[in-house]
Amino acid sequence: MDATIEVSGLRKRFGSAVALDGLSFTVTPGQVTGFVGPNGAGKSTTMRVILGLDAPDAGTALVGGQPYRSLRHPLRCLGSLLDAGALQPSRSARNHLLWLAHSQGLGARRVDEVIEQAGLGSAVRRKAGGFSLGMRQRLGVAAALLGDPPILMLDEPFNGMDPEGIVWMRGFLRSLAGQRRAVLVSSHLMSELQDTADHLVVIGRGRVIADTGVADLIAAASGDRITLRTGARTPAMTVLARAGATVAATGPDTVTVSGLTGERISALLAEAGVPVTELVAHRASLEEAYMELTRDAVDFRAAPAEEAQR
Amino acid sequence: MSAGVAAPERSGRSGGRLGFGSLLHAEWTKFRTVRGWVIGLLVAIGVTVLVGLAGPAGTSISCSGPDNQPCQHQGPPTGPDGQPVSDAFYFVHRSLTGNGSITARVTSLTGLYSPRGVSQAGVGTAGMTSGVQPWAKVGVIVKQDTQEGSRYAAVAVTGGHGVRMQYDYTQDMAGLPGSVSASSPRWLRLVRAGDTLTGYDSADGMAWTEIGTATLTGLSSTVQIGLFTASPDYVVIDQSFGGASSAGGPTQATALFDRVALTGTGTGWTGTQLGGTGPAGGSTGGYQQSGGQFTVRGSGDIAPQTDGMGTGRTMQDALVGWFAGLIAVIVVATMFVTGEYRRGLIRTTFAASPRRERVLAAKAIVLGGAGFVVGVVASAIAIPVVGAVETAKGLAVRGADTAEYVQVVVGTGLLVAVVAVLALAVGTLLRRSAGAVTAVILAVVLPYLLAVASVLPAGAAEWLTRLTPAAAFAIQQTVPAYPQVVASYTPANGYFPLPPWAGFAVLCGYTAVALGLAVVALRRRDA
Numbered sequence: 001m002d003a004t005i006e007v008s009g010l011r012k013r014f015g016s017a018v019a020l021d022g023l024s025f026t027v028t029p030g031q032v033t034g035f036v037g038p039n040g041a042g043k044s045t046t047m048r049v050i051l052g053l054d055a056p057d058a059g060t061a062l063v064g065g066q067p068y069r070s071l072r073h074p075l076r077c078l079g080s081l082l083d084a085g086a087l088q089p090s091r092s093a094r095n096h097l098l099w100l101a102h103s104q105g106l107g108a109r110r111v112d113e114v115i116e117q118a119g120l121g122s123a124v125r126r127k128a129g130g131f132s133l134g135m136r137q138r139l140g141v142a143a144a145l146l147g148d149p150p151i152l153m154l155d156e157p158f159n160g161m162d163p164e165g166i167v168w169m170r171g172f173l174r175s176l177a178g179q180r181r182a183v184l185v186s187s188h189l190m191s192e193l194q195d196t197a198d199h200l201v202v203i204g205r206g207r208v209i210a211d212t213g214v215a216d217l218i219a220a221a222s223g224d225r226i227t228l229r230t231g232a233r234t235p236a237m238t239v240l241a242r243a244g245a246t247v248a249a250t251g252p253d254t255v256t257v258s259g260l261t262g263e264r265i266s267a268l269l270a271e272a273g274v275p276v277t278e279l280v281a282h283r284a285s286l287e288e289a290y291m292e293l294t295r296d297a298v299d300f301r302a303a304p305a306e307e308a309q310r
Numbered sequence: 311m312s313a314g315v316a317a318p319e320r321s322g323r324s325g326g327r328l329g330f331g332s333l334l335h336a337e338w339t340k341f342r343t344v345r346g347w348v349i350g351l352l353v354a355i356g357v358t359v360l361v362g363l364a365g366p367a368g369t370s371i372s373c374s375g376p377d378n379q380p381c382q383h384q385g386p387p388t389g390p391d392g393q394p395v396s397d398a399f400y401f402v403h404r405s406l407t408g409n410g411s412i413t414a415r416v417t418s419l420t421g422l423y424s425p426r427g428v429s430q431a432g433v434g435t436a437g438m439t440s441g442v443q444p445w446a447k448v449g450v451i452v453k454q455d456t457q458e459g460s461r462y463a464a465v466a467v468t469g470g471h472g473v474r475m476q477y478d479y480t481q482d483m484a485g486l487p488g489s490v491s492a493s494s495p496r497w498l499r500l501v502r503a504g505d506t507l508t509g510y511d512s513a514d515g516m517a518w519t520e521i522g523t524a525t526l527t528g529l530s531s532t533v534q535i536g537l538f539t540a541s542p543d544y545v546v547i548d549q550s551f552g553g554a555s556s557a558g559g560p561t562q563a564t565a566l567f568d569r570v571a572l573t574g575t576g577t578g579w580t581g582t583q584l585g586g587t588g589p590a591g592g593s594t595g596g597y598q599q600s601g602g603q604f605t606v607r608g609s610g611d612i613a614p615q616t617d618g619m620g621t622g623r624t625m626q627d628a629l630v631g632w633f634a635g636l637i638a639v640i641v642v643a644t645m646f647v648t649g650e651y652r653r654g655l656i657r658t659t660f661a662a663s664p665r666r667e668r669v670l671a672a673k674a675i676v677l678g679g680a681g682f683v684v685g686v687v688a689s690a691i692a693i694p695v696v697g698a699v700e701t702a703k704g705l706a707v708r709g710a711d712t713a714e715y716v717q718v719v720v721g722t723g724l725l726v727a728v729v730a731v732l733a734l735a736v737g738t739l740l741r742r743s744a745g746a747v748t749a750v751i752l753a754v755v756l757p758y759l760l761a762v763a764s765v766l767p768a769g770a771a772e773w774l775t776r777l778t779p780a781a782a783f784a785i786q787q788t789v790p791a792y793p794q795v796v797a798s799y800t801p802a803n804g805y806f807p808l809p810p811w812a813g814f815a816v817l818c819g820y821t822a823v824a825l826g827l828a829v830v831a832l833r834r835r836d837a
Contacts, residue, residue, distance in 0.1 A: 051661045054836040069664040073328060080661055086654035088344055095343035103336035103662040105328055143658070 001064035001077065003029035003150035003182040009059035010049055012206075019045045020056065021206035027184045029150065032177045034197030034214075035186040038294060042206040043186040044082070047155050051080055063151060075104045078151040079144030084136035084159070089129025093120065093139050096128055097146065104147050111146070118142035119168065133160025141172070152176060153184045158192040170196045190290035202293055210293050214286065221289030226262055228255045229278035230269075239272045240265060253277075333663055333672040340646075341676050347642045351680060354638035354726075355688040361631030362692045366623070366700040386615050386622070387459035387585070389479040392709045394622055396542075397458040397479075398585025398610025400595035401451070403536030410574020411501040412450045412535050414604075415515065416467045417492045418566040419448055423544040424559035438562070444470030445613075445796060446541040448565030448606065450500045452507055453534045454526075458585050463507035463524040464538065464612070465498040469563070473498065474794070475509035477524035479614050482794045485511040485521040497569075505529050515569065535572065536579065539565050539595070539608030545796045560609065562595075567604040585610055616789070616797040622706035625718045626786045626804050628696035630762070632722065633755050635688055639726055640750045641743075643677045643733035648743040657837050666832040670738060674825070677734050678727040685726030689719045714788040717810060721785030724814065728821050729754055732779065735824035739831055753820070754779045761801035768800040772807045779820045781806070784813025 005027040012020040020042050027033045035043055048054040050061040052069035063071065063078050071077050087096055097111045115124050118138045123131070131139065137157050144152055154173075158166055173196055176183050187193055193200070193214075200217060202210040210217060230236045230253060237247045237255055245259040257265055262281055269276050284292070341347060389395040421442035449466030463477035465485070473485030473496055490496050497512035505528070509521040541563035583595045595608040615622075650656040663669050693715070697707050710718075732754070737746040757780035761771035775781050784806035791799040799805040806813055 048657070048836070051657070052664050053657050053660055068661075071664070074664055075662055082657055082661075083654045086658055088340075088649060088653060088655060090346055091340075091343045095339065099336045099339035099343065100658065100662055102339050103328070103332055103659075105332045 001066075001150070003180070004062075004064060005050060005078075005151060005153070005182065005184060006062045006065075007046065007050065007059070008061075010046065010056045010061060011058040012045060012049065012054065012056045018206055020049070020059075023059070023203065023206060023208060025201045025208055025211050027151070027182050027201075028199075029182040030177055030180045031198035032173050032183045032185060032193075032196055034190075034193040034200045035184055035203070036190055036193065036200055036290060037188065037203040037209075039188050040205075041188075041203045043188075043203065044155055045206075046203075047080070047082060047153055047184075047186065050153065051078075051082070073104060073147065075100070075147035075149060077147070077149055078153060079147055079149040080153040080155075081137070081140035081144045081157060082155050084133060084140040084157075087128040087131075087136065087139070090127055092125055093128045093131065093135075094124040096139065097124070097143060100143055101146055106146060114142040114145045117145055134162055134165045137161055137165070137169070141169075149181075151182045151184075155186045156188070157185060158187060158189070166192070190287050191285075194286045202290065204294055217289050217293075218284055218286060221284035221292050224261075225256055225258045225282045226260070226265060227278075227280045227282060228257055228265065228276065229253055229280075230255065230274060230276050232274050235272065236269060236274045236276075239268055239274060243268050328663070330668060330672065333668055334675060336662070337669070337672040337676045341680065344649075347645065350638050350642040351684050354635040354642075354684055355691065357638060358629070358631035358635030358688040359692045359695060361634045362628050362696040363631075363699055365627060365630060366696060366703050366705055369703055369705065386706070387457075388709075389459050389614070390461050391478070391480075392711075393480070394615040394706070394708060395459055395479045396585065396611045396613050396615060397460075399447075399538045399540035399612055400597065400606055400608030400610075401453070401456065401534070401536060401538050401582045401584055402579050402597045402604060402606055403453075403456070403534040403582065404572075404577065404579055405532050406452070406502065406535040406572075406574045407532045408574060409503050410535065410572065411499060412452070413497065413499040413569070413571045414450050414537060414567045415495050415497050415569040416448060416490050416565055416567055417495045419446065419467055419469060419490050419563060421446055421469065421541055421561060421563040423561040425544065425546075438560075442469035442563060443541050443544060443561050443796075444468065445611070445794060446539075446561070446563040447474070447476075447612065448539045448563060448567075448608075449473075449498050449537070451536065451538045452500055452502055454530060456534060456582050456584060461526045461529060462612070463500065463509065463526060465500050465509040465511060465521065466538075467496045467498070467565075469541075471794075473511045473521065475521040475524070476612070476794070477507065477526065479612065480790075480792065481524065482792070483509075483522040485509070485519070486513060500535075502529075502533070502535075502574075535574075537565075537567050537570070537597075537604055537606055538612075539563050539606040540610050540612055541608065542611035542613070542796065545798070562607060562609050564605060564607045567606065568602050570602065570604060583608075611795070613795045614792055616792060616795050616799070616803075622708035623697070623700045624708045624789055624804060625693050625710055625715070626788065628693045628700075629689055629718070629722060629786055631692060632688075632726075632783075633759055633762075635684075636726065636729055636755055637751060639681055639684060639730050640733045640754070641747055643681070643730040644737040644743055644746045644750065646673060646677060647734055647737040648741060648746055651741040652743070660837045666837075667829045670734075670825070670828060670832060673734055674731045677730040681727035681730035682723040685723035686719055688726075689722040693719070708789070710788060718786050718788060721810060721814065725782050725785055725817065728782070728814075728817050729779070732817070732821040732824055735821065735828040738828040739824065754782075754817075756780075758783050764800075764802035768798070768802070771801045775801045775813070776807045777816070779817040781808050781813035782817035784808050785810045 008024045010020045010023040049056045101111050118141045120138050199213055240247050240257055245257050248256045250256050386394040387397050422438035423441050424438050446469040447466040451464035453462035454460035465475050467490045472487035475483045497515045499510040501508045505526050507524045510518045512518045541561045544559040544561050581597045597606045700707050733750045736749050740746045757774040757778040760766050761775045787806050791805050
């Protein structure tokens with residue numbers, strides 16, 4: 001089977017509230033896809049629909065080309081972590097994994113393997129109710145790994161993790177993608193996905209706002225602007241504007257330039273004999289890029305006529 | 311973005327669909343790994359036995375003889391099958407060795423009774439009102455001996471049910487209908503041939519009709535043959551809110567026999583009062599013979615015991631603790647599914663096993679199996695343990711044959727199993743522990759308690775145990791109701807309106823409907 005998740009045209013309402021509003025995206029193998037949006041954007045609903053738990057009003061969600069509910073061995077196709085707190089508190093962590101393994105025809109040996117992989121150690125003999133949220137996340141990851149699935153889908157796995165755990169989780173997600181698995185990870189905090197996700201699906205209010213590579217997104221948010229510090233502001237602006245750049249004075253001795261690369265600016269100004277004291281390329285963080293995207297999303301949502309924008 | 315690249319070799323699609331066995335295994339693992347649930351079932355066993363013990367443990371029989379020694383408990387006599395019986399009547403008899411027969415004509419049956427109970431009556435028959443009890447019996451009888459509880463066969467005229475042939479206390483066959491009078495007498499005949507007794511009746515002594523035959527295996531060569539009169543106590547069943555009470559009053563019947571003819575050996579007549587005395591302590595049974603006419607007066611009944619004191623403590627009594635044990639089972643069974651809804655674990659379950667009705671089936675089998683084991687184990691402990699305490703306390707314990715024991719123990723196992731499945735189905739429908747537990751207790755345990763604890767009038771109690779899932783408790787009833795014995799056949803006295811398996815079927819019906827609704831809800835709802 002293809003290690004993909006294909007979501008197309010999902011719509012779902014809960015009463016009068018629209019949860020999913022024509023959502024479409026694809027998750028491909030070999031990379032970590034970040035699934036990002038503010039709380040209430042529809043991330044968890046989308047994941048429940050993918051797992052066949054919630055029925056969409058319209059649209060389809062296919063796992064490896066099939067509806068999840070028709071999979072013969074669901075956990076061997078897609079391992080998921082929806083809610084780390086979904087545990088019977090008085091059952092030990094190991095027994096939680098054991099019944100799940102039995103449901104897939106797997107045995108205790110596989111349980112011990114995923115305990116090792118998730119770094120749960122000897123804590124698994126304890127009741128799951130006494131676990132910290134970070135330990136529950138590891139237990140959820142262990143459960144998702146039980147069937148050694150080519151696709152993994154984790155909802156907010158960084159929640160409640162300590163810094164050490166976050167570092168572990170990032171490395172772990174990268175290694176899963178490195179094994180050619182498809183990994184979909186949701187988060188409401190873009191910073192958690194920095195250095196983790198290769199691709200981003202950003203949603204807001206049930207719609208896809210951006211479906212893009214992380215590098216492209218940052219470049220777009222940065223807008224290839226370059227800040228120039230010079231003692232001769234006016235000649236510099238004249239030279240660059242003549243070369244086709246958009247220039248703006250942002251201070252007594254600073255100019256913001258866009259439309260030209262740093263090398264070209266440098267060469268043009270040197271040719272014209274304009275002195276330059278500093279030339280800085282502006283680079284947005286993933287967080288900034290995300291804030292910009294979601295702000296735009298909110299802006300254009302105010303104007304419903306922008307539907308075609310999608 | 312590249313299209314889906316083939317994933318590394320994994321078993322996502324290989325092999326058959328997951329077997330139901332994997333699902334069962336998973337649900338069983340789920341069940342056994344929550345210690346509270348396992349303890350809950352052990353509590354169900356313990357509570358059932360302990361509550362069963364509370365009955366006899368709280369009973370003390372204070373009974374002192376004239377010498378201030380505790381008296382030995384005198385249970386009722388037991389019949390050929392070991393069941394407690396009444397065997398009280400006036401018997402005019404002689405010995406018969408080998409085969410023979412008796413024929414007699416009954417020309418009159420009259421009676422006296424105390425309509426307002428014992429206290430209204432004086433000693434003997436003073437103050438009694440005339441009237442024949444419907445099941446007063448006068449006629450001809452062949453009986454093993456004059457011991458109470460010995461085997462017999464009789465053909466008798468009754469006060470209100472025509473001619474009957476009865477034998478061995480529980481067996482009853484109808485002959486000619488109508489009541490007897492001088493103008494409309496009844497001829498009765500009983501023929502012994504080896505172990506076989508054949509009864510006949512006739513309106514004119516010419517044309518005889520066979521009523522039926524009784525085979526009294528092992529009947530001795532010499533038996534007692536003769537005339538008898540019996541008249542059971544007058545029974546008033548008072549049904550009101552707060553329960554049914556039955557009050558009794560003494561009665562007496564008098565019969566006139568003539569044309570008495572015997573074949574076979576033996577001479578002379580002896581009159582014997584079997585089983586106690588006449589009404590109100592006065593021994594008024596007796597007979598007079600003048601010419602060919604016999605007047606026979608008597609009281610009592612030849613019949614199975616039907617009330618709680620007479621039958622002795624039954625297995626049903628030993629199992630009253632199930633009302634408490636079932637509550638524990640209901641709580642555990644409900645939590646088995648509502649616990650998953652509460653924690654969101656149901657989503658993990660349905661992600662692992664997307665076919666939801668199969669999950670429900672697996673849970674039902676696990677709970678049903680656990681419930682059955684609990685039901686059988688608790689009953690198999692409670693019956694002998696409670697029985698031993700009852701015996702130690704001097705209470706009579708009704709014996710039970712293997713078939714009855716199996717019916718009660720296995721039946722209770724099935725009852726507990728199906729109640730557990732009902733709780734699962736209701737829990738699945740409601741998704742909330744408190745609501746589901748309450749609903750199932752209201753449906754199963756409360757009607758049982760109201761009916762059995764004589765809170766409700768007998769009529770209401772009967773309808774509750776006919777229409778609600780509590781009807782299934784009929785499976786614990788082993789003492790049958792006998793139409794030929796007037797008694798308070800109410801759930802409070804251990805008599806359920808439906809036969810055992812029919813009552814169980816009512817519970818199964820409710821459970822099937824609840825499971826069906828649960829499946830529909832599971833398919834329609836988002837998990």
